[in-house]
Amino acid sequence: MIKFVRNIKTAISSIGSYKFQSFLSTLGIMFGAMSLVAMLSIGLGSRVALVKQLESLGENVIIIIPGQMSGRTSFGSKQDSLKSDDVEAIEAIENIKSVSPGIASSFPVEYLGNKSKPEVTGVAPSFMEIRRWQLQEGRFIEDYDIDTLKKICVIGQTVARDLFFNISPTGKSLSIGGKDFEVVGLLEPKGFSMSGRDQDNVIYIPFTTMQTKMLNQKHISFALAAAIDKKSMSSLCENIKSVLRECHRLGYYEDDDFTVMNQSEFSKQNEAMTRIMTILLGLGSFTTLISGGIGIMNILLASTRERTREIGLRIALGARRKDVLSQFFTEGLVISLGGAVMGVIVGNGISVLVSATLNWSMLISPIVSTASLLISVSVGLFFVYWPARKASRLNPIDALKYE
Amino acid sequence: MGDVMSIIKMKDIKKSYSEPVLKGINLNICKGEFVAIIGASGSGKSTILNIMGLLDIPTSGEYLFDGANIMKMTEDELANARNKKIGFIFQSFEKFILKKSSVLNNIILPLVYSDVPEHKWRQMAEDKLNAVGIKNKINNYMNQLSGGEAQRVAIARALINDPSVLLADEPTGNLDTKRSAEIMEIFLRLNRQGVSIVMITHEPHIAVYASRQIILKDGLVVGDEEDGL
Numbered sequence: 001m002i003k004f005v006r007n008i009k010t011a012i013s014s015i016g017s018y019k020f021q022s023f024l025s026t027l028g029i030m031f032g033a034m035s036l037v038a039m040l041s042i043g044l045g046s047r048v049a050l051v052k053q054l055e056s057l058g059e060n061v062i063i064i065i066p067g068q069m070s071g072r073t074s075f076g077s078k079q080d081s082l083k084s085d086d087v088e089a090i091e092a093i094e095n096i097k098s099v100s101p102g103i104a105s106s107f108p109v110e111y112l113g114n115k116s117k118p119e120v121t122g123v124a125p126s127f128m129e130i131r132r133w134q135l136q137e138g139r140f141i142e143d144y145d146i147d148t149l150k151k152i153c154v155i156g157q158t159v160a161r162d163l164f165f166n167i168s169p170t171g172k173s174l175s176i177g178g179k180d181f182e183v184v185g186l187l188e189p190k191g192f193s194m195s196g197r198d199q200d201n202v203i204y205i206p207f208t209t210m211q212t213k214m215l216n217q218k219h220i221s222f223a224l225a226a227a228i229d230k231k232s233m234s235s236l237c238e239n240i241k242s243v244l245r246e247c248h249r250l251g252y253y254e255d256d257d258f259t260v261m262n263q264s265e266f267s268k269q270n271e272a273m274t275r276i277m278t279i280l281l282g283l284g285s286f287t288t289l290i291s292g293g294i295g296i297m298n299i300l301l302a303s304t305r306e307r308t309r310e311i312g313l314r315i316a317l318g319a320r321r322k323d324v325l326s327q328f329f330t331e332g333l334v335i336s337l338g339g340a341v342m343g344v345i346v347g348n349g350i351s352v353l354v355s356a357t358l359n360w361s362m363l364i365s366p367i368v369s370t371a372s373l374l375i376s377v378s379v380g381l382f383f384v385y386w387p388a389r390k391a392s393r394l395n396p397i398d399a400l401k402y403e
Numbered sequence: 404m405g406d407v408m409s410i411i412k413m414k415d416i417k418k419s420y421s422e423p424v425l426k427g428i429n430l431n432i433c434k435g436e437f438v439a440i441i442g443a444s445g446s447g448k449s450t451i452l453n454i455m456g457l458l459d460i461p462t463s464g465e466y467l468f469d470g471a472n473i474m475k476m477t478e479d480e481l482a483n484a485r486n487k488k489i490g491f492i493f494q495s496f497e498k499f500i501l502k503k504s505s506v507l508n509n510i511i512l513p514l515v516y517s518d519v520p521e522h523k524w525r526q527m528a529e530d531k532l533n534a535v536g537i538k539n540k541i542n543n544y545m546n547q548l549s550g551g552e553a554q555r556v557a558i559a560r561a562l563i564n565d566p567s568v569l570l571a572d573e574p575t576g577n578l579d580t581k582r583s584a585e586i587m588e589i590f591l592r593l594n595r596q597g598v599s600i601v602m603i604t605h606e607p608h609i610a611v612y613a614s615r616q617i618i619l620k621d622g623l624v625v626g627d628e629e630d631g632l
Contacts, residue, residue, distance in 0.1 A: 006515055017503035313499050316458060317560075318486020318516040320479050396458045400493070 011330040021303055022331075025296040026339040032289030033343025033376035034350065037368060039285040041351040043278030045362035060097075060227040061130060062237060063261045064090070064244070066219070080219035081248065081257040084211070087124075087223050089243050095236055097228045098126035101220040103210045107177035109203065111163040118159045118201045120176060121221075122210025130226045138170040138185030145206045149213060154185035157200035177214060181205065233262045289376055293383035296335060300328065300387035311391050312399025321392040328388030329381070336380025343376060344369045408433040409467070410568050410599050411455055416464035418622075424450045425461070426622040434567070437594040438601045439610040442619035448603045449572065451619065455601060456489055456570045457481045469567055486516050490561030494573035496554045502545050506532070509545060510560045517564060531559035535589055551582035558589060568599040575609055587612040 015022040066081040084101055091099045103122035108115065128140045138154070145152050153176065160169045169183045190199040211217055227236055237260045244258055304311070311324055319327075348364055355362040411432040418425040425447045432438055442448045453459040454466060457473060466473045469488055473481065485491075493499040500509050510528040519527070525541075532538045535555040545553060554574065561569055574590070575583035591612060594600055604610050618626030 006521075010515060013504065013508065017501070309498055310501065313493075314512070314516075315482070316456070316485060316491050317513040318482050318564075320482040320516070323482075323516055397453055400458075400499075 007326050007330040008334070010327055011334050014327070014331055015334060018303060018306075021299050022335055025299045025335045026342070028292030028295030029289070029336050029339030029376055029380050030292075030343040030346070032285065032292035032379065033340040033372050034347040035285035035288045036282070036372040036375060037344050037347025038350045038354070039281035040278070040368045040372060041347070041362040041364055042354070043274070043281045044365075044368060045355075048363050060230040060233065061262070062225040062227065062233070062240065064223040064225065064240065065259050065261075066221075066257065068256060068259055079221075080217075082220050082223060083218050084207070084220060086244055086247050087220070089247050090223065090225055090240055093236070093239050093243055095228050095232070097226045098130060099223055099225040100124040100127035100130055101207050102127070102222045102224065103207055103215065103217075104221040105210070105215060107214070109159065109163065109174060109176050111172065111174040114163045116159055116162040116201075118156065118203050120203045120205060120210070120214075122207035122214070123204050124207055126226070127204065127224065130224045133190070134188040136186045136188045137168065138183070140185055141204060141206050146208050149209045150206055151179060151181045151209055151213065152184045152206070153181040154187060154204045155183055156187050156202040157189045158198050159201060159203055160186055176203065176205070179213065237262055286375075289379045292339070292376075293379040296332065296380055297383035297387060300332060300384060301390070304328070304387045304391045307391075308394060308399045308402040311394050312396045312402065315394070315396040316400060324394075325388050325392035328391050329384060332381055332384025332388065333377070336377045336384070339380065340373045340376035344373050347372065408435075410434045410436075410469055411601070412465075412467040413454075414465040416451075416454065416461045416466060418447075418450050418454065418459070419462050424622050425454075428464070428622075428624055430617065430624065432568075432599070432601060434599050435594070435597055436599055436615055437590065437613045438615045438617060439613035440601065440603045440617045440619060441605065441607070441610050443605065445621075446619040447622040448605075448619055452570055452572055452601070452603050455568075456491060457485050482516070486513055487564050488567040490564070490566035490569040492554075492557050492561050492569065492571040492574045494576045496557040496574075496577065497550070500545050500553060500557065504545060505541075506537075506543050506545065506548070506556050507541050509556055510541075510563055512560060513563050519564075527563055528559070531562045532556075534562065534593070535559045550578060551585060554578060554582070554586055555589070558586070562593070562598070566598075568601060569593070571600065571602040573604055574602060575604070575606070583609060 064082065064086075066079050082101075087099050087101045090096060100123050105120050105122075106117060107120050108117055109120075110116075123141065124146060125141050125143055128135075135154070136157075140154055141152065144150070153174070155163075155169060163169070163174060164172065169186055172183050173180050174183060175181070187200070187202075187204075192198055205214075207220070211220075225240070227233060240260050241256060241258075244260070245256065248257055250257065314324060314327075315321075348369060351362045351364050355364075409431055411430060413428050413430040416425055416428040416430075417423065428447075428451060440448055440451065450459070454461055455468075457468065457476075460474070468484065471484070476484070501512070507525065507528050510531060511524045514524050514527070529538055529541060532541055532555075535558050537552055537555050537559075540548060540552060540556075545556070548556065554577075558569075558574075561571075569590075571590075575586050578586065587609060590600055590602070594614075600613070602609075602613060610616050615629045616626070617624055618628075
């Protein structure tokens with residue numbers, strides 16, 4: 001223990017004598033640790049957000065979108081393939097509890113000169129139940145609104161804040177795309193999605209109103225279906241596919257012009273995507289860390305050369321090979337640890353900053369920080385070993401004569 | 404003098420690198436002696452000092468250091484002996500000091516590898532600096548000292564562990580006549596206090612400070628005279 005403390009003191013004293021070299025080494029590890037923390041925070045944050053988002057979607061929800069997400073037909077090639085009639089056909093399938101069409105668009109919205117540009121979606125009354133969302137005040141869209149093409153709307157918190165400030169919006173009339181709509185309800189706050197989308201910057205209107213009075217179109221952007229229970233979800237998806245193929249009169253050799261996904265498939269796809277993202281980001285920062293490690297190695301190798309006579313002197317004065325090895329190793333440890341601690345602090349700072357300014361989901365956790373710290377120090381020590389070993393194996397006579 | 408008093412005993416020591424450097428050295432240096440090894444360049448002076456200082460191993464022959472056969476010692480035992488029993492003073496002393504460190508940190512360097520408790524280090528350093536006459540410089544940095552003062556620090560460092568023998572390689576090589584004489588006076592005083600000294604030099608006026616002069620030529624001892632100031 002005494003020797004270890006002495007080694008630390010000697011290392012700090014040597015680092016003090018070679019300030020610039022030590023600073024450069026520290027910088028390399030610092031950047032590595034910093035990017036590791038930031039990247040892991042982004043990657044893991046996205047996954048956590050995704051899980052939350054999927055949980056909010058509900059386990060028994062099936063998503064139907066036009067076009068194909070894979071296969072020969074590229075995504076989005078048939079964006080008008082889903083119609084309101086398809087929704088009715090899906091609703092008739094056994095074990096389907098409810099279905100809601102969704103028609104997404106964007107319109108300028110105004111209330112007494114206050115302007116906003118939220119996402120406006122036409123949906124059915126069942127949408128709220130399927131998405132398990134709650135109202136803060138008022139009511140949601142009802143069947144009567146659908147049948148009578150009522151110009152009513154339910155708004156999210158951001159829209160309420162932008163247009164109405166602290167006033168209760170229910171009962172007020174606002175303009176959506178130049179048409180007057182009555183606010184009948186206010187949704188509870190939902191926050192940001194994993195992609196950074198503000199889920200409170202939304203307005204829901206009856207889908208029939210959207211189709212007839214706003215867009216004049218028959219097709220829909222998506223449909224959400226809720227199963228009675230979460231058992232046999234995949235067979236239910238197959239049933240939906242069969243029904244839709246029939247509705248769309250697709251021949252045997254024709255590909256589906258729609259995509260049916262349940263939460264687990266959707267989750268799998270997104271999980272895989274975020275996992276790849278995390279791995280790529282992690283690899284990127286690990287590469288930075290390796291560069292930092294190689295930097296340390298180079299600088300310590302140069303330092304070993306520069307300090308050859310000092311090493312010879314220490315050996316002449318009684319240092320054993322393991323003392324020299326341990327001294328260089330401890331110097332590497334102090335540099336790596338210093339750089340890693342600084343990197344973790346700066347990395348977390350960047351994460352907080354990015355999270356606050358870009359609304360990215362980031363996971364700032366002690367586990368990420370500790371893991372980054374350990375990885376950075378390990379990389380530093382790995383690259384320190386060679387110069388340290390080289391220094392400890394110097395022949396004292398050659399070292400003393402070194403010019 | 405008998406073996407009991409012998410600190411360095413060499414019997415037919417040979418050392419070859421690409422060609423023979425030492426061709427059969429027989430030497431017996433006793434405790435308390437002040438010996439100068441004199442010889443021209445290439446005579447094997449430095450090689451013999453490296454072997455004496457346990458930095459190098461002879462190719463053949465027998466070397467007893469303080470009664471121990473160095474051929475049978477492990478690397479760690481050799482390092483321990485260097486640390487506790489040998490004090491080194493190098494020729495180009497300015498190359499063998501930690502320039503960016505303080506006088507204190509330079510002097511205590513051998514103690515870092517010893518078992519001496521840390522709280523004793525400063526006092527020991529002050530005592531040795533006192534012995535070489537620069538006690539007041541303990542907190543100075545090496546780059547604030549003159550050449551003579553730096554060499555005194557090197558001597559104090561060599562003395563810090565109270566070694567059995569002081570090995571000095573051209574200790575006045577880089578000093579002017581006045582400073583050289585001052586260093587030799589320190590050597591004489593230390594020797595009178597019982598410190599054994601082996602000094603390599605090519606300068607006859609420095610060699611005469613020693614009580615015994617061993618002359619090397621082409622890797623062999625060609626003269627061994629007891630004649631000092």
